[in-house]
Amino acid sequence: MKTAELIFIPTPGIGHLVSTLEFAKLLIDRDDRISITVLVMKLPTTPHVDACTKSIAAASQSRIKLIDLPQVDPPPLEFIRRFPEYFITLFVESQVSNVRKVVSEIIGSHDDDDSVRVTGLVVDFFCVSMIDVANELSLNSYVYLTSNAGFLNFMMYLATEHMISNGTEFESSDSELLIPGFVNPVPVSVLPSCSFNSNGYTTLIKLARRFKDVNGILVNTFSGLEPFAFNLLSGGPNPPVFTVGPVVDVKGQANLDFDEAQSEKIMRWLDDQPESSVVFLCFGSKGSFSQPQVKEIAIGLELSEYNFLWCLRVSPPDNDVCNQSINDDIFPEGFLERIRGRGMICEWAPQVDVLAHKAIGGFVSHCGWNSILESLWYGVPIVTWPLYAEQQLNAFKIVKELGLAVEMRLDSRRDQRDLVMANEIAKAVRCVMDGDSEIKRKVKEMAEISRKSVMDGGSSFISIRQFIDLNF
Numbered sequence: 001m002k003t004a005e006l007i008f009i010p011t012p013g014i015g016h017l018v019s020t021l022e023f024a025k026l027l028i029d030r031d032d033r034i035s036i037t038v039l040v041m042k043l044p045t046t047p048h049v050d051a052c053t054k055s056i057a058a059a060s061q062s063r064i065k066l067i068d069l070p071q072v073d074p075p076p077l078e079f080i081r082r083f084p085e086y087f088i089t090l091f092v093e094s095q096v097s098n099v100r101k102v103v104s105e106i107i108g109s110h111d112d113d114d115s116v117r118v119t120g121l122v123v124d125f126f127c128v129s130m131i132d133v134a135n136e137l138s139l140n141s142y143v144y145l146t147s148n149a150g151f152l153n154f155m156m157y158l159a160t161e162h163m164i165s166n167g168t169e170f171e172s173s174d175s176e177l178l179i180p181g182f183v184n185p186v187p188v189s190v191l192p193s194c195s196f197n198s199n200g201y202t203t204l205i206k207l208a209r210r211f212k213d214v215n216g217i218l219v220n221t222f223s224g225l226e227p228f229a230f231n232l233l234s235g236g237p238n239p240p241v242f243t244v245g246p247v248v249d250v251k252g253q254a255n256l257d258f259d260e261a262q263s264e265k266i267m268r269w270l271d272d273q274p275e276s277s278v279v280f281l282c283f284g285s286k287g288s289f290s291q292p293q294v295k296e297i298a299i300g301l302e303l304s305e306y307n308f309l310w311c312l313r314v315s316p317p318d319n320d321v322c323n324q325s326i327n328d329d330i331f332p333e334g335f336l337e338r339i340r341g342r343g344m345i346c347e348w349a350p351q352v353d354v355l356a357h358k359a360i361g362g363f364v365s366h367c368g369w370n371s372i373l374e375s376l377w378y379g380v381p382i383v384t385w386p387l388y389a390e391q392q393l394n395a396f397k398i399v400k401e402l403g404l405a406v407e408m409r410l411d412s413r414r415d416q417r418d419l420v421m422a423n424e425i426a427k428a429v430r431c432v433m434d435g436d437s438e439i440k441r442k443v444k445e446m447a448e449i450s451r452k453s454v455m456d457g458g459s460s461f462i463s464i465r466q467f468i469d470l471n472f
C-alpha cells in the first residue's frame with residue numbers, strides 16, 4: 001500500500017496546538033494510508049506542550065510521531081505581552097534551519113522505501129516562514145488556520161489592499177472598512193489588536209502575504225457557518241480553501257495536564273444544578289482581568305441572580321498556565337459567603353465537558369475561535385467579551401454577521417480603567433439565560449449544522465477527503 005506522510009508544524013500555544021493536533025488525529029482516522037510527523041516547538045511559556053502532544057500521539061497507534069525540535073533561545077520575553085504575534089513569528093523564524101534539517105532527514109529515511117512518500121508540510125499560520133523549506137525540498141505546503149474564514153478574508157484583504165496602498169498600522173478610530181467576505185462594514189475598532197501597533201501590523205502583513213504561496217488553506221470552520229466568507233475565498237486567485245471544521249476535541253484526548261481532582265469537583269457540582277441554570281464564564285488559555293474588573297464581574301453575577309461557574313485568572317499570567325491562587329480579598333466584601341452553593345470559581349475548567357453539560361445555559365466568552373466552535377457544537381449561546389488577538393473580529397462575526405450571540409462587547413479596550421460595569425454584565429447574563437430567544441433558536445440550529453458538516457457526506461467531510469486526495 002502506498003502511504004503519504006504529512007509533516008505538521010503547530011504553534012505551541014494551547015489555542016493553536018490542541019486544534020492542530022486534533023486535525024492530525026482526524027486525518028489519520030479518515031484514511032489509514034496517512035501518517036503524520038509533528039515537529040514540536042517548545043517555549044518556556046508553554047509547559048503543556050509535552051502532555052498535549054504525547055497524549056494525542058498515544059491515541060494514534062503510532063501513526064502520529066513526534067519530533068522535538070532543538071531548543072533555541074526565545075526572543076526577549078518582554079515582547080510576549082506587548083507584541084505577542086511579533087514574538088511568536090520571531091521564535092518560529094529562528095527554527096527554520098532546524099526544520100530544514102529535520103525534514104530533509106525524514107525524507108532521506110524513506111530513500112529505500114518507495115511505498116512511503118513525504119507529501120507536504122501543514123503549518124500553523126504563524127509558521128508560514130516554513131513554506132520556504134517545503135519549496136526547497138519540492139514538497140507541497142498547506143496552512144492550517146485555527147481561526148475562521150472571516151479572519152482569512154481579513155488577512156487576504158491586508159495582503160492586497162494594504163500592500164498596494166503601502167498602508168501603515170490602523171488608527172483606533174470610529175471608521176469602518178469594506179472587507180470582502182463580510183456582509184457588513186467592519187468597524188476598525190474590531191480589527192485584531194495587533195493591527196494598532198507597527199510591530200504587530202508588520203507581522204500580520206508579513207504572514208498574510210505568504211498565504212498566497214501555499215498549495216491550500218485548511219480552515220477550522222464549516223461552510224454552513226460562514227457561507228458568505230467562504231464563497232468569496234473559493235475560486236479566484238487564492239490557493240484552494242478547505243473548510244475542515246469544526247475540529248473540536250470532544251473526546252478530550254488532548255490531555256493538558258491540569259488538576260483532575262478539580263475537574264471532577266466541577267463536574268460533580270454541575271451534576272447537582274438544574275438544567276440550563278448555570279452561566280459559564282471562561283476566557284481561553286490566557287484571558288485575565290484586573291482586580292477592579294474582577295469586582296465588577298462578581299457584583300454583576302450576583303445581580304443577575306443566575307448560578308455560575310467562573311473560570312478566573314487575575315493578573316496577566318506570564319505563560320499559558322493559570323497557576324496563581326485566587327485571594328479572597330479580590331472579591332467584594334462577603335461575596336464568597338453570599339454565593340455559596342450557587343456559584344463556583346476555578347482557575348481552569350474542562351471547558352468542552354462543561355459546555356456539554358445540561359446544567360449550562362449560557363457562556364460568557366472571550367471569543368477565541370475554539371471556544372466559539374465548542375459552544376456552537378453543544379448549542380450553548382455566547383455573550384461576547386473579546387480581550388485580544390482576533391477575538392474582536394470573531395465577536396463581530398457571531399453577533400453582527402451571524403446573529404448567533406448576545407453582544408456585550410465587540411471591541412477590547414486595553415485601558416485598565418475602562419471597566420465593563422456590573423450592570424452591563426448582569427444585563428447580558430440575563431439576556432443569554434432568560435427564556436427562549438431567537439439567538440437560542442439559531443444556536444441550536446447551528447449546532448445541528450455543525451455536527452452534520454463533519455458527518456459522512458457533510459461539507460467538511462467532503463472537503464477533508466478532497467485534501468487527502470491531493471496527497472495520492
Ligand SMILES: O=c1ccn([C@@H]2O[C@H](COP(=O)(O)OP(=O)(O)O[C@H]3O[C@H](CO)[C@@H](O)[C@H](O)[C@H]3O)[C@@H](O)[C@H]2O)c(=O)[nH]1
Nearest residue numbers: 015146147284285348349350351352368369370371389390
Ligand atoms: O479553563 C479553560 C480555558 C480554556 N480551555 C480550552 O482551551 C482552548 C482555548 O482556545 P480558544 O478559545 O481558541 O482561546 P485561546 O486560548 O485564547 O486561543 C488563541 O487561539 C485561537 C485560535 O487561533 C484564537 O481564536 C484566539 O484568539 C487566541 O487567543 C479551548 O479548546 C478551551 O476548551 C479549557 O479547556 N479550559
